[in-house]
Amino acid sequence: MKAWRDNIEAWFxxxxxLICKHPFITVxxxxxxxxxxxxxxxxxxxxxxxxxxxxxxxxxxxxYNEFRDQFGRDEMILVAVGPVDVFSRPVLExxxxxxxxxxxxVPYLEEVTSVLNARSTRGEGDELIVEDLxxxxxxxxxxxxxLKQRALSTPIYRNMLINEDATYTAISIETSAYKxxxxxxxxxxxxxxxxxxxxxxxxxxxxxxxxxxxxxAVVARHSSxxxxxxxxxxxxxxxxxxxxxxRDIARFSAAxxxxxxxxxxxxxxxxxxxxxxxxxxxxxLACTLGLMAMFGVPLKLPTQILxxxxxxxxxxxxxxxxxxxYRNIRIGLERNEAxxxxxxxxxxxxxxxxxxxxxxxxxxxxxxxxxxxDLGLFSAAGVVLALVFSLxxxxxxxxxxxxxxxxxxxxxxxxxxxxxxxxxDFAVGRPxxxxxxxxxxxxxxxxxxxxxxFSHHTLAWFPKDSDLVVSTQTIDHEMGGTLTMEVxxxxxxxxxxxxxxxxxxLSIMADKIEPFTSEIVFVGQTRSPADILxxxxxxxxxxxxxxxxxxxxxxxxxxxxxxxENSGSDDLQKVVDTDFSKARFTIKVPSVDMVYYHDFVNxxxxxxxxxxxxxxxxxxxxxxxLYSTFYAVMHTMAESYIIAILVITVLMILxxxxxxxxLISMIPNIAPIVVCLxxxxxxxxxxxxxxxxxxxxxxxxxxxxxxxxxxNFRRYYGQYHDAERAVHETMQTTGRAMLFTTIAxxxxxxxxxxxxxKNLMTxxxxxxxxxxxxxxxxFLVVPALLALVFRDKRASAGSGVSAGPKYKEAAQHx
Numbered sequence: 139m140k141a142w143r144d145n146i147e148a149w150f151x152x153x154x155x156l157i158c159k160h161p162f163i164t165v166x167x168x169x170x171x172x173x174x175x176x177x178x179x180x181x182x183x184x185x186x187x188x189x190x191x192x193x194x195x196x197x198x199x200x201x202y203n204e205f206r207d208q209f210g211r212d213e214m215i216l217v218a219v220g221p222v223d224v225f226s227r228p229v230l231e232x233x234x235x236x237x238x239x240x241x242x243x244v245p246y247l248e249e250v251t252s253v254l255n256a257r258s259t260r261g262e263g264d265e266l267i268v269e270d271l272x273x274x275x276x277x278x279x280x281x282x283x284x285l286k287q288r289a290l291s292t293p294i295y296r297n298m299l300i301n302e303d304a305t306y307t308a309i310s311i312e313t314s315a316y317k318x319x320x321x322x323x324x325x326x327x328x329x330x331x332x333x334x335x336x337x338x339x340x341x342x343x344x345x346x347x348x349x350x351x352x353x354x355a356v357v358a359r360h361s362s363x364x365x366x367x368x369x370x371x372x373x374x375x376x377x378x379x380x381x382x383x384x385r386d387i388a389r390f391s392a393a394x395x396x397x398x399x400x401x402x403x404x405x406x407x408x409x410x411x412x413x414x415x416x417x418x419x420x421x422x423l424a425c426t427l428g429l430m431a432m433f434g435v436p437l438k439l440p441t442q443i444l445x446x447x448x449x450x451x452x453x454x455x456x457x458x459x460x461x462x463x464y465r466n467i468r469i470g471l472e473r474n475e476a477x478x479x480x481x482x483x484x485x486x487x488x489x490x491x492x493x494x495x496x497x498x499x500x501x502x503x504x505x506x507x508x509x510x511x512d513l514g515l516f517s518a519a520g521v522v523l524a525l526v527f528s529l530x531x532x533x534x535x536x537x538x539x540x541x542x543x544x545x546x547x548x549x550x551x552x553x554x555x556x557x558x559x560x561x562x563d564f565a566v567g568r569p570x571x572x573x574x575x576x577x578x579x580x581x582x583x584x585x586x587x588x589x590x591x592f593s594h595h596t597l598a599w600f601p602k603d604s605d606l607v608v609s610t611q612t613i614d615h616e617m618g619g620t621l622t623m624e625v626x627x628x629x630x631x632x633x634x635x636x637x638x639x640x641x642x643x644l645s646i647m648a649d650k651i652e653p654f655t656s657e658i659v660f661v662g663q664t665r666s667p668a669d670i671l672x673x674x675x676x677x678x679x680x681x682x683x684x685x686x687x688x689x690x691x692x693x694x695x696x697x698x699x700x701x702x703e704n705s706g707s708d709d710l711q712k713v714v715d716t717d718f719s720k721a722r723f724t725i726k727v728p729s730v731d732m733v734y735y736h737d738f739v740n741x742x743x744x745x746x747x748x749x750x751x752x753x754x755x756x757x758x759x760x761x762x763x764l765y766s767t768f769y770a771v772m773h774t775m776a777e778s779y780i781i782a783i784l785v786i787t788v789l790m791i792l793x794x795x796x797x798x799x800x801l802i803s804m805i806p807n808i809a810p811i812v813v814c815l816x817x818x819x820x821x822x823x824x825x826x827x828x829x830x831x832x833x834x835x836x837x838x839x840x841x842x843x844x845x846x847x848x849x850n851f852r853r854y855y856g857q858y859h860d861a862e863r864a865v866h867e868t869m870q871t872t873g874r875a876m877l878f879t880t881i882a883x884x885x886x887x888x889x890x891x892x893x894x895x896k897n898l899m900t901x902x903x904x905x906x907x908x909x910x911x912x913x914x915x916x917f918l919v920v921p922a923l924l925a926l927v928f929r930d931k932r933a934s935a936g937s938g939v940s941a942g943p944k945y946k947e948a949a950q951h952x
Contacts (some may be wrong), residue, residue: 143486143795146485150481153485153529153530154479154533168534178432182437184380184437184438186377186380188760190438191770191827196766198758198766202760204756206315210315211314212622213760214310214371214372215374218616219368222305222307222366225286225289227282229365230254235360236357237254240353244353246318246341246345247312249312251299255272259676259677260677261679268707272285290304293686297617297619297662298310305616306617316340316341343376346376350374354369357369369605370729382894387445390446390893391446393446393892394446394450398886401878406464410536414460414535414536415460417532417535418452421523429516439828440512443513443901446889446890448520450885451495451524451886454879454882455488455529456532458488458872459485459533461484461878463477466479466480473536477536487845487849488528490845494790494838495518496518496838497786498786498835499513499834500785501778501781504777506773507827555870555874562865562869565865565919566862566866566922579809586816586820587815588819590815592824599897614729619728619729624724624757624759624762625759626722627640627721627723627755629719630753632717633717634719636696638695647749648664648666648723652664654741657734658731659738662727667722668688670710671698732764735768743755790841793845793849799927802927807841807844807915810836810915811840814907823904836912840916843880844916854868864924883906884906887902
């Protein structure tokens with residue numbers, strides 16, 4: 139085992155000399171590589187939509203896209219007005235002006251529906267008339283009151299257009315599911331739009347942003363204290379997430395660069411000690427983003443942590459190399475020789491730490507959450523790029539640009555080095571006490587873990603007083619919800635939904651589902667073809683309420699549907715397909731944490747399968763998509779943690795070259811994660827799409843310091859054959875770099891406290907805590923474990939190489 143490590147270290151030293159001999163060739167190569175990837179950056183896209191959280195081939199996503207292709211986009215924007223007297227003429231005139239403004243200025247529009255143009259179905263003799271509710275405006279107060287009572291007694295309006303006491307009303311804005319098709323022809327003789335080769339694209343974040351900004355501009359023009367407006371819906375949420383993300387990425391990156399620059403200046407006190415690491419790490423980040431753009435991978439919510447993460451992690455490679463470089467300079471080595479020796483000393487350790495970090499991150503690459511998989515893949519790529527730039531570009535820069543550092547031969551440890559060595563001596567001298575305290579803390583943390591619970595509630599990430607939160611909660615409370623769950627029943631036969639049996643089943647489902655309520659979840663409204671048929675049947679029977687029912691004759695049902703289609707209304711297209719083989723059943727629900735929808739989703743699925751035993755039932759829609767994301771979060775955590783632990787354990791064993799030591803070295807790396815999860819449970823912090831990242835990310839990072847420690851410990855143990863002295867020397871030579879990289883990492887996570895959203899603030903603080911605990915474990919737990927293991931070795935051998943008096947004394951006092 140020792141031979142391969144020696145060979146790799148010798149190779150790094152030889153490579154360092156070669157780079158210093160031909161630095162301009164090295165710089166030219168990296169300039170070409172960087173230039174190619176930087177030119178990809180303009181292709182960068184952003185996706186903060188709920189559909190971006192799952193892979194395109196995820197079954198839930200496939201079902202949702204099939205639904206959108208058949209029935210259009212279910213992500214509506216709702217603009218609510220209230221509290222007002224909805225049926226007062228001044229309010230109605232303001233609604234009319236608002237609706238007209240929306241219709242004229244919102245792009246990609248399909249339909250704007252308000253109480254004014256709500257469908258009103260009535261019969262005159264044998265004729266079915268489908269018109270707007272305000273086809274003719276009431277001229278007297280009595281006529282207005284009559285119209286109000288008719289609206290309040292119409293089921294399709296309740297919690298869709300008006301609330302139960304007509305103090306709130308909503309305008310629903312439906313947009314196209316697809317981007318406009320360039321060059322599409324509407325020539326009657328052209329069938330290009332129906333050609334199989336033409337596949338329309340769904341609206342992207344950019345088009346969604348256009349829509350929401352246009353809606354908000356219109357709302358701002360019409361809102362007033364007497365006419366308060368609330369804007370909500372999934373497109374609005376997506377736009378606000380996009381705005382927050384773009385703002386935070388710039389803020390995080392700038393703060394991380396500033397903090398790292400200050401830390402580098404404190405650590406090395408030379409301009410070169412700041413510029414070289416920053417150059418390598420910023421190039422690594424830019425090239426990583428270029429890779430994402432080149433492969434068409436958009437920035438999404440979880441991937442917004444990538445820039446500051448790469449900055450903080452990448453600088454660690456440079457620091458470990460520079461620390462030894464400056465040490466070599468101080469003892470009198472020439473610059474090129476100092477570079478070569480630094481690469482020979484730290485190259486292998488830096489390589490191994492980068493591999494373990496990448497291994498921890500790659501544990502996310504196969505998860506069900508698409509942006510987390512992207513984060514795992516491209517953050518691992520960023521770590522590897524930072525490694526390559528640090529090992530090969532930075533030495534070339536050092537060779538070209540002299541730093542003007544002053545040389546001296548003072549080999550005495552600095553005050554900080556002395557303090558760190560004292561910590562190591564303390565740990566070696568009191569191993570049992572330290573490990574006992576560690577075990578107690580772990581046991582307490584394990585109890586905290588039992589109180590953990592999962593969550594997926596995007597709205598909870600925003601400040602409670604934000605316009606989005608206030609608007610969504612208002613519309614949920616007053617208008618019965620802002621999300622929809624869709625159930626598609628496929629009869630498998632043409633005109634299958636002319637059958638009264640199936641239509642009756644839809645009606646029964648509505649009666650069963652609408653009263654549903656729990657502590658958090660309730661149903662605001664349901665819609666299906668059965669509602670339209672009952673409305674038609676009532677209209678054709680002199681509008682008598684007792685005829686608001688399903689005709690029990692198949693031919694009569696078919697005739698009534700045909701009359702409705704011939705009336706000019708296209709509303710049937712929204713609830714059945716063209717041959718009446720599929721029916722859409724929509725359930726309106728509030729925007730709450732998906733954890734509360736577990737029983738509801740299962741109940742809906744079971745009820746429909748029971749009601750339609752011979753038909754294909756598909757549960758989909760935006761709410762179901764969010765629920766599927768929540769379910770995937772739980773699977774992601776378990777899978778990624780197991781993979782990360784296995785991969786990193788194997789790498790540790792290979793690096794250390796000893797099975798027992800490799801397994802022991804994982805204890806101080808897993809312990810901080812256990813403590814972090816325990817703290818989360820004790821503080822009632824949830825596991826969500828962000829906080830599940832902490833374990834695998836922290837494990838990949840925490841193990842870096844352990845590798846550097848063990849790498850140097852083995853070097854000094856081989857030299858002195860004394861564990862206590864090897865720990866002491868390791869703390870003196872590597873402790874400072876370990877401390878600095880930990881401060882850099884925690885700084886990279888602490889910047890998330892500046893975030894606009896609470897989930898990022900929580901993630902940043904917990905990740906910083908975990909990384910800090912990992913350093914503490916490396917400074918205390920690792921030396922304590924090594925002291926016990928190597929004492930046992932000496933005891934079993936019956937002899938040992940004598941240690942110096944200082945280390946003997948330290949051991950005796952332990």
